[in-house]
Amino acid sequence: MSCWLRKETLSLAEDYLDFCMGIQRTPPSEAARAMRLLAKEMEKQNQTKFCSLAQTFLSSCGPEKSASLRMVMEEMVGDGKLNWGRVVSLFAFIGVLVSDLYSRGESRDCCRRLAETIADFLGGEKQVWLMENNGWEGFSKFSRCATEVDPESSMRRALFAAASVGIAGLTFLLVR
Numbered sequence: 107m108s109c110w111l112r113k114e115t116l117s118l119a120e121d122y123l124d125f126c127m128g129i130q131r132t133p134p135s136e137a138a139r140a141m142r143l144l145a146k147e148m149e150k151q152n153q154t155k156f157c158s159l160a161q162t163f164l165s166s167c168g169p170e171k172s173a174s175l176r177m178v179m180e181e182m183v184g185d186g187k188l189n190w191g192r193v194v195s196l197f198a199f200i201g202v203l204v205s206d207l208y209s210r211g212e213s214r215d216c217c218r219r220l221a222e223t224i225a226d227f228l229g230g231e232k233q234v235w236l237m238e239n240n241g242w243e244g245f246s247k248f249s250r251c252a253t254e255v256d257p258e259s260s261m262r263r264a265l266f267a268a269a270s271v272g273i274a275g276l277t278f279l280l281v282r
Contacts, residue, residue, distance in 0.1 A: 114242055115229030119197075119221035126201035127208045127217065137242035140249030145198040156202040163203060171207075171216065172223040175200070179227045188235050190248050193228065200224065 114135075121138040122145060124131070133139040149156055167174035183192060204217045228236060240247065 111233050111236060111241060112225050112229030115236075116221060116225035118242060119200075119224040120218065122197055122201060123204045123217050123221050126205045127214070135242065136246040137249075140246050141194070141197055144194045144249055144252070145201055148194055149198040149202060152198070156199055157206075159199060160203045160206050164206065172219045175220060175223050176227060179224075183232070188232060190239070190245060193245070196224070 114137075117134055118138050118141060121131075121134055122141050125133075125142050133142060163174065163178070164171075179196060182196065200220060204220060207216060208214075236242075236244075239245070
């Protein structure tokens, strides 16, 4: 496992989840800034769906939220079609989940364990894909293309179309 890639992924995940819990600070990287922007936009566009998915997840996951999250992530990319849209939809879902958990009184430690689960999965198991796509620097470049051009650009539409597949996959996984 590439230690630096897992570490960078953990930093990004912790920043995003802290951001979702209302902890305000400067993003630690360009990728973190981009994830905040894109995942929150995706969350706003799919608020009802994400809230419903989070409730379904929480009612079925039991005390081992990290293990359940890992199964969801594995299933979500089980077709081998990982892309930035699915990564963003995963972060958006987990952000809604953490926000809900935190508002219910869960500790930051619980949320940190979820960030570690993301880091282990993306920065570990999916590190080859991340490296093939230039890591989080590649995500930053992708984000710039998706956001700086035109809000209705084909790149942005492609991102959200790919994310919709991820959201549909989450729905299928959690409802069955």
